[in-house]
Amino acid sequence: MSRGLAWAFQSACDQAFEDFARGTGYTALSAGVGRYDLLADRLDRIFSCGDFEVAEGMESVGLDVLYEGLTDQARRTMPVIKAGTVVRSNLHGSNGWALRGFRFITHSYRLGDVASIDWTHASKTLQAVSRQTPATFIPMTLLDEILDEEQRADLAAQDALPTVGMPTLVLVHALDRDTSERELAIGHSRYNEDSTVPWHWHEDLLGGPAPERSSRTVPYAPAPSQDAPDVSLRLRRSGAAEQAN
Known part of the structure; x- marks a missing residue:
């Protein structure tokens, strides 16, 4: 799955640079919103979700639909992930997949x-996700039973945090519009009110070499067999906190 995440991000960034170039007058806000939508679109494509959901009895959506609007580079390098492996699972307005x-x-x-993200200043949804317990990765739904007295008092002054119905990771992405530098990482966030x-x-998802070509046949040919989908991703459920470098 890590290749699929990296492909979706790279494709979204490439498209954002073309669609929201500085010279056309788009602001950083416009470009950021555009990239948000593009990333969701690319993730839906690679996972066969949303507008790219596979109809019952079919192995994949038609390649004319799947490839519409994509660059030749994106088509050539798009990994094959079996439909149904990943499903849409939004969380309180945040795009999500499960x-x-x-x-x-x-x-x-x-x-x-x-x-060095400060989750205490993030959205309520991201704060709730970062408060998931590290040892068992149990979603936090009963804050008063889990938090100590000082933390409960702190929360009493805030709006109630939303519940998190299943163990939830965060896929963090970053892009410099001037240099085209990019970052993409996935992990178990930690509510760092202690400023640590x-x-x-x-885990960094852009560390390896970018694939030159996927196993999919292009252009506009029937999708190949998907007996060996790319879905590897390590999910750690315990362990000490990572040390900052």
Whole structure:
């Protein structure tokens, strides 16, 4: 699955640079919203969700639909992931996808600061996700039973945090519009009100070489057999917090 996440992000960034170039007058806000939509679109394509959901009795959506609007590079490198492996699982308005009993949601952040995110100033949904317990990765639904007295008093002054119905990771992405530098990481966020590490663990998804070609036949040919889908991703459920470098 890690290749699929990386492909979706790279494709979304490439398209955003073309559609929301500085010279056309788009602001950083416009470009950011555009990339948010593009990333969701690309993730739906790679996972056969949303507008790209596979009809009953079919192995894949037609390639004319799947490839519409994509660059030649995106078509050539798009990994094959079997339809149904990942399903849509939004969380309180945040785009989300789920597989094998856990979910991930997306979050945009500043380039170079992914390892130092302050979750205490994030949205209520991201705060709730970061409060999931590290040892068993049990979703937090009963805050008063889990938090100590000081934390309960702190929460009493805030709006109630939303519940998190299943173990949820965060897919953090960052892009520099001037240099085209990019970051993409997935991990188990940690509510860092102690101003220390913001992750129990997180993993860089752009560290390996980019594939030159996928196993999919192009252009506009029937999809190949998907007997060996690319769905590998390590899910850590315990362990010490990652040390900041």
